[in-house]
Amino acid sequence: MQLMSTSDKMASNPVCAITCFEQEKVARIKAKLAVEEHQLSQLAEWHKLLGNTTRLKILSALTQGELCVCDVAHVLELTVAATSHQLKLLRNQGWLRLRNDGKMVYYQLHGEGRINAMKKNMRDLLDRLG
Numbered sequence: 001m002q003l004m005s006t007s008d009k010m011a012s013n014p015v016c017a018i019t020c021f022e023q024e025k026v027a028r029i030k031a032k033l034a035v036e037e038h039q040l041s042q043l044a045e046w047h048k049l050l051g052n053t054t055r056l057k058i059l060s061a062l063t064q065g066e067l068c069v070c071d072v073a074h075v076l077e078l079t080v081a082a083t084s085h086q087l088k089l090l091r092n093q094g095w096l097r098l099r100n101d102g103k104m105v106y107y108q109l110h111g112e113g114r115i116n117a118m119k120k121n122m123r124d125l126l127d128r129l130g
Contacts, residue, residue, distance in 0.1 A: 043121045049093050054078070054086050059095065059109065066099070066108040 020026055033040070050056060054076060061067060061075050073083040087107055090096045097110035 039121065043118075043125070045093070046118055046121075049089065049095075052086075055090055058083075058086055058090060062096070062107060062109045066106050068104050068106050072107065 050059075057076055058072060061072060067075070069084055069087060070080055072087065073080045076083060078086075087096060087098075091098060091107070091110075094111050095109070096107050099106045099108070
């Protein structure tokens with residue numbers, strides 16, 4: 001039977017033995033995170049939404065201009081139903097705007113402000129990470 005040293009035990013279970021060493025620092029960080037809760041939640045939702053290759057392809061395709069649903073489907077080589085589902089997700093989050101023209105439905109990028117906000121959030125996050 002091999003006994004583990006204290007440092008081996010700490011490495012296998014890296015949890016502080018002290019409840020809270022820097023109480024003021026912890027309280028300050030918690031207060032800051034509470035203020036940023038909405039912004040962080042929104043950033044997480046954006047990343048979840050944009051963490052899908054198909055949706056990124058749609059956004060990239062629409063940088064070329066407005067497209068109808070069937071043309072987006074052809075570009076992506078997906079069914080119209082699958083494409084419509086992805087377009088709806090992007091539209092619901094404010095990334096796209098749609099326009100009806102008779103039986104045709106066209107999509108285009110929407111919200112330069114949303115893209116700029118995403119860039120700003122990413123810069124802020126990268127600044128914090130060092």
